[in-house]
Structure formats: structure tokens, C-alpha cells
Amino acid sequence: MTVQLLVPGREIPTRAEADSELKKFDLEVETTHAVQIEAAARGRGAEIELKGLEESDLLELQYEDGVCEWLRADELRSRLGQEQRGETTAIRVPSTLPMAATRGGVDLALTGIRVLKTQFGDVLGKLLKDAGIDIGAKLLAKGGAKLIVQHFESKLNPAGLYHLRPDGRCGDLVDAGTSLPTSDDPYLVLLHGTFSSIQGSFGTLFCSPDQSIPTPQAQSLQTHYGARIFGLEHRTLSVSPIQNALDLVQQLPRGARLHLVSHSRGGLIGDLLTASQLTQQNLEPFYRQQRTEEAEQLTQLSRYLREKELRIERFVRVACPARGTNLVSQRLDRYLSVLLNLIGMIPAVQTTPLYSFAKATILSLIQQRTDPRALPGLEAMMPTAPLIQLLNHSGVTTGTDLAVIAGDIEGGSLLRRLGILATDLFYWQDHDFVVQSSSMFKGLDRTRGVYYSFEKGPRITHFNYFANPQSRQRIHDWLIREGGEAPQGFQKLAGEPIPELVRSALRAPKADAPVIFVIPDLMATQLRRNDRCLWLDLDELASGALEQLALNGKQQEVLVGDLFAPSYQPILNYLAKRFDVRPFPYDWRRSLLETAEQLAAVVSMELQSHGRPIYLLAHGSGGLAARAMIAQHNDLWRRLVARNGRLVMVGTPQRGTHFALQLLSGQGRPSELLTLLHPQRGQSDADHEQPDGANEPSGAKAKARKGKSAASKAAAADRSSVAAIACTWPGLLELLPSGTAQKVSVAWLQQRDITKQNLQETMAALSALLTLPDGKIADLTHGVDPAHMCIVAGSGTWTAQSADPDQDALVLQGNDAGDGVTSLPSALLAGVQTWYLRSTHGDLIHQQAVLPAIAELIEHGSTNLLSQTPERDIASAVTREAPQPAPLYPTAEETIAAVLGFQSPKIVAKESVRLRVAVVHGNIAYAKQPVAVGHYDGDMIAGGEAALDRLLDNRLSIRNAMHIYPGKEGTVEFVRGTSGTFPGVLIIGLGEIGGILPDVLTKGITEVLLRLAMYVL
Secondary structure: EEEEEEEEEEOOOOOOOHHOOOOOOOOEEEEEEEEOOHHHHHOOOOEEEEEEEEOOEEEEEHHHHHOOOEEHHHHHHHHOOOEOOOOOOEEEEOOOOEOOOOOOEEOOOOEEEEEEEEOOHHHHHHHHHHHOOOOOOOOOOOOOHHHHHHHHHOOOOOOEEEEEOOOOOOEEOOOOOOOOOOOOEEEEEEOOOOOOOOHHHHHHHHHHOOOOOEEEHHHHHHHOOOOEEEEOOOOOOOOHHHHHHHHOOOOOOOOOOOEEEOOHHHHHHHOOOOOOOOOOOOOOOHHHOHHHHHHHHHHHHHHHHHHHEEEEEEEEEEOOOOOHHHHHHHHHHHHHHHHHHHHHHHOOOOOOOOHHHHHHHHHHHHHOOOOHOOOOOHHHHHHHHHHHHOOOOOOOEEEEOOEEEEEOOOOOOOOHHHHHHOOOHHOOEEOOOOEEEEHOOOOEEEEOOHHHEEEEOOOOOOHHHHHHHHHHHHHHHHOOOOOOOOOOOEEEOOOOOOOOOOOOOOOOOOOOEEEEEEEOOOOOOOEEEEEEEOOOHHHHHHHHHHHOOOOOOOOOOOOOEEEEEHHHHHHHHHHHOOOOOEEEEOOOOHHHHHHHHHHHHHHHHHHHHOOOOOOEEOOOOHHHHHHHHHHHHHHHHHHHHHOEEEEEOOOOOOOOOOHHHHOOOOHHHHHHHHHHHHOOOOOHHHHHHHOHHHHHHOOOOOOOOOOOOOHHHHOOOOOOOOHHHOOOOOOOOOOOOOOHHHHHHHHHHHHHHHHOOOHHHHHHHHHHOOOOOOOOOOOOHHHHHHHHEEEEEEOOOEEEEEEEEOOOOEEEEEEEEEOOOOOOHHHHOOOEEEEEEEEOOHHHHHHHHHHHHHHHHHHHHOOOEEEEEOOOOOOHHOOOOOOOOOOOOOHHHHHHHHHHHOOOOOOOOOOOOOOOOOOOOOOOOOOOOOOEEOOOOOOOOOHHHHHHHHHHOHHHHHHHEEEEOOOOOOOOOEEEEEOOOOOOOEEOOOOOOOOOOOHHHHHHHHHHHHHHHHOOO
16 A cells, blocks of 8 residues: 655655665665755645655654654554545645644654665575565564664674773673683673663763763773773674673673673663572563573573672663663654664764664664564563563562662753654653663662662763763762762662551550541552462562452452551541541452441441440542441441541542543553563563564554554553453442443443453453442442531542543543542532542542641531632543553552552652743833743633734734634644744643643643743754
8 A cells, every 4th residue: 555645845856876874784775755844834835745655665754953753654644644635545744743642732843854765685685585584575574673683783893892992992802702811800891772882882981072082080990990991792682681691791700890880771781790699489570471591591690690709899870771661662663763863963973883783773673663572682671571570579689789870851952852752752751862760770679778870951861971071970989989988979769668557556545535437448458368468569469469369269368458558647647646546458359338348347346335426537439338338227327427427538439430440451550560560471482573563553443542562562461461350359340430431331341351251250240230220339329428428529630531442442531620540520429518629549648738627527527728619610621531651660669659549759859940930010012032821722812912913913813713723721832023023922722711720831831931942942
């Protein structure tokens, strides 16, 4: 099927010859069409028709400042769609391309497009043919990508251990099969990163960017180490870090003292060099996925490390994807484009074979739509990789020290454009364009702790750490420090918190203190078997504990533990000052009706033992258990309220929650994290070499799933195993949204393979839900007593409100009218007074500011500390699809936060950047800087905005009439003045009239100032 492009601009002549540098790597790349898009012609003028393109043709999209993106023609069609032109269809390419699928107002202006034809040279073509791979196919068969990359890598310096000259360049290669000479002094060994080399990663550690002046740090290191500075030149794509580590160890002398400096993926090699005590249990993640070859390599590596008794005394790990990087698996073409742009910005690399190697490899991988799992070096960095699990939650500890150098790009014009290109990859996470900052801090547990230095600024990119004088000095100081004290500029990283339980021994209550039962939310109670914590211990989950929690008729006895402290310790401590506090842990997997009976039993016993008031404080689904108790034991409830008792419900989903549907369908952040922790089975090494071509989305919902790689689709299959377990929990099934939404959800789940794995129990439970008019939750109509109930509801966090069932997935729609779990419509009960605050679901119950209000509601049934008016009208909330940032390999803190519904703090707190604001009384016509104005969606241009329109020759009105004027939430525009006197207007879309919120305004101002910066810088 051919592709036709309609491009605004003018076609420019192209040379028929192929890129000579790429030909050296046996790849012929010819430019067949080139279109220049001039700034003056954007939005007007003739269009160029580019006909007869193949779907597999590569397109080079050129943006301002030389930033480029490479993608296939069919991928551009998937992104932009196509329109009918007579009997043919065409892709209309706009002058600016949107870069964020989930937010408006983020785009890049095109300056040109080139169409590239690629063809393998004779030598590579013969290699593929001899391997039985059809080089005429649009997508090469299994194994083709690895063979291509191996051929490209063979053009680089031979792999091995090199002695480094004073300028950091490779000197003599240590002969294979021989070891370095024994020395009583330490060796400094450098481990480079992905798509790089010793020179590419560490060149600026030794010399200035133009290679003319030695750095003072390099001169000092030369004095300190002498001739004992070496670098490992290794293959980063076709070979795994495990094999790289094996190759290095075999060339190190017995008893060697080692100081390591790593960059990027090289840090995984460094971590492996400290893993000398691996056991068969540690290697279970590999055996479960039938990765026996890698498991045997690790066993061999561990044996070598013990035999050679290596001493790693210093380790500086720079920008390592220790928890993986989801960029590899999420959008490989976009990730590789960002990578190639960054490599091309390194002065010492621009004209070297390394850049040609990177370009040849990246263009080939994009053109072949390669699954990253086909390349061991890339697959090892995916959060789902067993290597990442081994290095994070395997029970392996090491006594070696570790200094982490981490960073975050912040500011800069050219790099800001590159950041916009990567918007969909990062979702506002801190990053250096290649690795998320939060991934850089983890790795093996270290008994001596971890120290870190965090850099941020406009020059912090993945390939620029060693050019940064401050980072370079920190690396130097760590290596040559005396004694055990950390040098200036390093901080100790806080240890990984364990899932603390609430302290059962709260302060002793007064004899006449009223009693309060605290009923926790779904998943907020520990579950145990014997002396093992099945929920929520990450090492146990990684060993398969989730399977033992399935209620499928085969389960063994599970004991209920205590409540998790992160959510409930603050409120328990606060209430203990005036109440006799009784936490009520329960097995949240089981039916809410079963939990209600247990609650009724303890409340009845309490009523019989004394005459004090008894209150109930319930969080989340705990409120439904309390209402079920009231509905089934109304006489008991009457006795309780006779003593002035009441029920306070915080974030309770009175009509169910789509959060339950997310868990049952394997979607949402908790499911993503549990999937990464849950051991996957049956994925052989061969399975990791499937090309991506057969996995194109199709059908009506293709656009919603566009851009997903084969790796992400394989991850969907992994998520089904977690969802299959969740589908055995009646307590979760009962939380499905009530009414029509529940029937749609149940019907969809009944058709899925995940429910068919659960024998009859799950199917029967699903069918039972349909027998009730509106579901089990809505059947609790008798459990409502407005005179003795209060509700606290949260908002401001994206919360699913509806689900559009599809053959392959549920497309969830939601808005900020909710706390992330419970939507505002579901939180309300007719006649029951409700108080509101801006909060996530978990933070509703534990943030310090809300505790006094909850205490007042318990005692008095009213409070002035919270508002009884929601921040926005529910109907005005802007609906959008769920944000989908793919997670890294989870930490304990992140998993607890995701499961319990609160925000986990960043490892390194980011300083807020404040704008200077001046209030001026005067005529806006004399403004010296652009004037910012907000505009509601659908509103007219009037007042001060109309005055600005007149100053701009009615250009605002023209945009508004063309329906391209900002108004919807997230849309912005900068309209420059035409004269030399008035600078222009910054327009911020505010969304629905009356629906403005602080975060909408903050994001709008941020986006519009970025738009201004793109014109100014």
C-alpha cells in the first residue's frame, strides 16, 4: 500500500547519491524527496504532493534548531490520520506537529521533511540471505535486527579492555585471554553507555569538548592512578550487560583493587561486578522466563568474582537506568530519535565513526520497527527485564560503596525543543532525555549506604555529565578521597522504607473516652501466612506471593495483619488524644458483606461491654462495609446512634469505582507496578526476538492505541496474569461501578481470557452481580442515615468516570472531579452532608491539615475547617483519557503509594521556580512585555481582551472565528505584535466558564511561557 503526503512548502532538489559515511557501515540511505517549510508560508500557500511512498519509507521531520525526528511513513499516518482525495487517500502534514497525546498546546514547528530510501549493502545483504532472512521483505524475520546490529558493531573498535592515554583515547588493547598485571594499587576502569564508546562517554572527562585542553580533573587522576587507567570497549546492543561483565572479569587479576566510573548502561555492568554471592533463588526471575543461558552466565560470573576476590573500593555511577527505562519499550522510534539528536550534539563525536554507527543502527531499527527485546543490550534496560529485577529486589546485598551522579534537564531553547519531542515519553517526570532521574538511584542494596549528587540545569543531558565541571569535580573527589567521609557535594540517600504497620499500642485512653473504629480501605491491611508477609512485601511479591492470594478454591489460610502506617498512623495518633482508637483490619479480598458481619460482631461486643459513645471512621471501601453492616443490622446501628454515635466516610465510592475495573482489567498504575513485581513465566529467549510488524493496531480504536510497540503489547499479556488473580476477589468485584456501567464492565470481563483462567468461582461471582438491579453496592439503600453520617470527598486528581469497552482494551475517560479512586458523583449520598478538599484518595485520611476537621466531624457531625462547596462544578470538568506514564521497576515506597492512593515524595525535591509578577495601573497599549490574558472556552472576546485585539489588527478575532483560538483547558498561543511598539499577547485557555482551578492556571502559564521562550531564545 502506497502513501501520499500533502506538505506545505516548496520542494528542493536532492542528490541521487547515498550518504557516504553510512555506506561504510553497509547501509545505503538516499534522499528521494525534500520539502522546505518556510516560516512565512506556514498556514498558507501551496502544498507539495509527495506520491508513491512506501509504508516502510523513512521520513526525517526537521524542526527548528536542527532537531530531527525519524519515523516510518505508516507511523506518521497513524499519528495524523488521512483524508480522502477523490479515489485516493493522503496524509495532510500540518506546519506544526503536536507532540503530546494527553495534553494540548505542546507542539513543534516543522522546517522541512525528507523522504529516505534505505537499502542494505552487498556484504550485509549476503549475511542476511545466508541466515535465511528475506531482505526483500518489508519487515525482516526473527533474528534479523540482531544480525544487522552485530554487523554494524563490527565496524567499531574491537571489544576489549584498553589502556587509556592521558587524553582519554584508547591506547593498547589488552590481549584477549590475558589479565592485567597484579598491582597493590587500584585500577581505574571506565564503563561506557549505550550507543557509545570510551571516547564517546568519557572524552570530556579528560579534555575540553574540542579536545584541545586537558581538564584539571584528568591531570589529577593521571597523577593518582598513573598507567592504571583502563576502559572497557564493549557491545551495548547485541550483547547483554551480563556478558559484558563476564568479559571484563576474565581480564582482571586476582585480588585486584578496582575503582569504577560508569556511564548510563555501564552502571548495570558495574553493579553486576559487585554481585559475587548469587544463589539459585536470586536467579529465579531468569529461570521463570526460561532464560537459562543468562542464568548460567550469571552463575559463572558469580563464581569468577568469588575466585578472583576482586575488591571494588570506589564506584561512581553516572546516569544509570538502575530501575530500567521505559522509554525503550514505550516508543522506541521517538526514543531513538532523541538519542540520535543528543549524540549529534557531542562535538567530539559528530565527525567520528561512532556517530555514523549510531545513525546507521537507529535508522535501521526504526525502519524495521524493531522490538527492543530482539536486542539483548536494549532489553536488559526494560523495567520488565529479569536483570532489572535481580538488581533491585532479589535479596542480594553488597558491601561496596556507591556514589550516584544523577541529573535533570531544566531550561534551554534547543534542548527545550528536544524535550517537546520527548513529551510523550516522560509525562513531566524529571529526566536527562534518556533516563528518568528517579531510575538513577536504585540498584543492589548496599550495607554502607548510597551517596548522591543531583545536578539540574539547561546543559544537563545524558551525554553531557562529564562536560559539566561540577559533575566532573564530584567524580574526581569521590575517587581520590581519603578515608570513609563523603566529599563535599554528596548527600546520603535515605534507605528504602519498608511497609510499616500501624503501632498497635497507641496511647492509653482515658476510662471514659469514646470509642472509634477505624475501618481501612481496600488493600490497606497486611495479609500474612505463618511468618511471611504476602501483602505488601516487594520481595515476596517478586517471588509469587500474589498467586497465593487468589481465592480460587485452592488457597491456604491467610491471616489478617495490621493497617499500613503510611495511610493511617497520622490519623490514629491524632484521634488517640481524645478517643479510644480501635483499628479494624480485615481481609479486603473477601465480600464486603462478609466484612460487614465481622464488623457487626465487634461493634455488638463493644456495645455490650460499656456505655460510652461509639463512632465509625471509614476510608474508601471501608465505608461500604460500614453501610452494609447498617443495612443488615439496623437494630445494632440504632443502639450505636442512641449514644450519639455516627459514621464518617472519607473518599468512599458509594456507587462503585472504575478503579476496581482498572485492577480487574490490568490497567492503571497499581496494576502496572504489580505486574512488574509479579513473576512472569514462559517467555523464552526466542520469544524476545519477535519483530514488531505483525502487531499494528487496527479497527475503530486503533488511534487510541497508536504507537504502542510489540513490547508494550507483550506487557499487556503479562498484566492479564495479575488481573486474573484480582478477578478472584469478591471484595474487588463488588466495587465495580453500579448501574449500566457495571453491566457493561461485567459483560466485558466475562469475555476476557483472564476471567476464564479462574475456574467457575469468578464467573459465578460476576453473574451474581448482574442479578441485582444496580449491583451489590447500590443495594445498600437501607444503609443510609443522613442524620448520623458525614462524607469527606476529594478532587483535583484524574479519576476515571467511564469506560469504553473494546475488543482489546478498555478506553477509560475521566477528569479531575475525583480523588484518583472515587469520583465526586460516586462519593455523594442523597441527604448526607458532604465536605470537600483538594486531595488524592490516600492523602484524604493522612495529611496533617485535614486531621482536625475529621476529628470535628466525628465528634460534632460538622466542621468549618473544610468547605461544603466543591472547587468546580462536576459537569464542567474537562474529560480526557487517562495519563499513561509507563512505570519503572517499582520501589517499596512507590508501590505503597500507588496501592493506597497517595503521592510518594520525590527522591530529590525539586525547587519551585517562581515568576516575578508586577501589578501596574496604566494603558495596556504601552506594555513593554507581552500581555497575558485568559480565555474561557466558548466565551466572546470582550473587555481588555478586545482592546488587545484592536492593538493586533483584529488577529485574535480572526483566530476565534476560525475556531483555532485557545479556550479549552491546556491550549495556549502567543500572538506577536506586528508593529515595533506592542510586543504581543499570551493567550491561556481556561476551560469551561467558571471552572478555573489553580493547577489549570499554573500549567497554562507554564505552557504559554514555554511558547514565548521558543520565539525569544
